[in-house]
Amino acid sequence: MAEQTALPESTGSPGAITAGLPVPPGPASEARPDKPDAAVVRDALGVGIAVGLSGFAFGVTSAGSGLSLLQTCVLSLLVFTGASQFALVGALAAGGNPYTAAAGAFFLGVRNAFYGLRLSQLLALPRAVRPFAAHWVIDETTAVTLPQPTRRAARIGFTVTGLTLYVLWNLTTLVGALGAEALGDTDAWGLDAASPAVFLALLAPMLTSTTERVTAGLAVVLALTLLPVLPAGVPVLLSALAAPVVLFLMGRTKKGPGDGKGSNGTVTRRKKGERDS
Structure with missing residues (x-):
């Protein structure tokens, strides 16, 4: 990903957004200052290292579930998508059918395709690079890339996060699988929860608005409620329904009971000079 297409010119004014960069709607998109490359790299390395080290937990869990060292690696x-990997080995450890376990892991990983739709416009990578970059489209790279103010910063954030996380995740997976025997009963350690816990800790500070917090809270409630009654992986998929539900309810709240309309559905208008009685 070293050689890329030329970047659009910036307007040069303070807080200017690089030309052609899609910016999420909202007050922050009106004036977002350029971010130094060093700051982007620092943030990307923080996420990549923190989450990459939890690959050790997957290596241990996978080996404890009966997978060989080669299969685990x-x-x-x-x-290379932690949640799907944990879902697969968890289902196999519970005695599930391999095809059912693989199907659950696949559908859990479908979310990355939706991330790719957004990131493809934001990064605008050359065609030759896109198939390789697609392998790094995961939760963490998306979380680092989307808030960046310029295309250059987005590309740096995506590349550094993806490279750091991919290398560390695979190295620690190998170490975890090799050390699984030394740990004894891997289920007793609860290491399968390490990777999700790390990602949630990184994601929590990004939930700044009421809508985001309510959506996240409802998603957690849905997942925990459905966990005892549905197969592994399904509760996480259904928890995504929290987003449309919250958006629908907030839309109804903003419109209000009458939505500014009269009893016959027509908008009521005040005549010039008319006052409230």
Whole structure:
């Protein structure tokens, strides 16, 4: 990803947004200052290192579930999406059918395709690079890339996060699988919760608005409620319904009971000079 297309010129004014960069709607998009490359790299390394080290938990969990060292390492190399990997080995450890376990992991990983739709416009990478970059489209790279104010910063954030996380995740997966026997009963350690816990800790400070907090809270409630009654992986998928539900309810709240309309559905208008009685 070293050689890329020329970047659009910036307007040069303080807080200017790089030309052609899609910016999420909201007050922050009106004037977002350029971010130094060093700051972007620092943030990306923080996420990549913190989450990458939790690959050790996957290596231990996978080996404890009965997968061989080769199978465990191939999963991290080719699948490279922590939640789907944990869902797969968790279902296999519970005695689930391998095809059912693989299907659950696949549908859990479908979310990355939606991330890719947004990131493809934001990064605008050359065609030759896109297939390789697609392998790094995951929760963490998306979380680092989207808030960046310029295309250059977005590309740096995506590249550094993806490279750091991919290398560390695979190295720690190997170490975890090799050390699984030394740990004894891996279920007793609860290491399968390490990767989700790390990501939630990184994500929590980004929930700045009431809508985001309510959506996250409802998603947690849905997942915990459905966990005892549905197969592994399904509650996480259904928790995504929290977003449309919250948006629908907030839309109804903003409109209000009458939505400014009369009893016959027509908008009521005040005549010039008319006052409230």
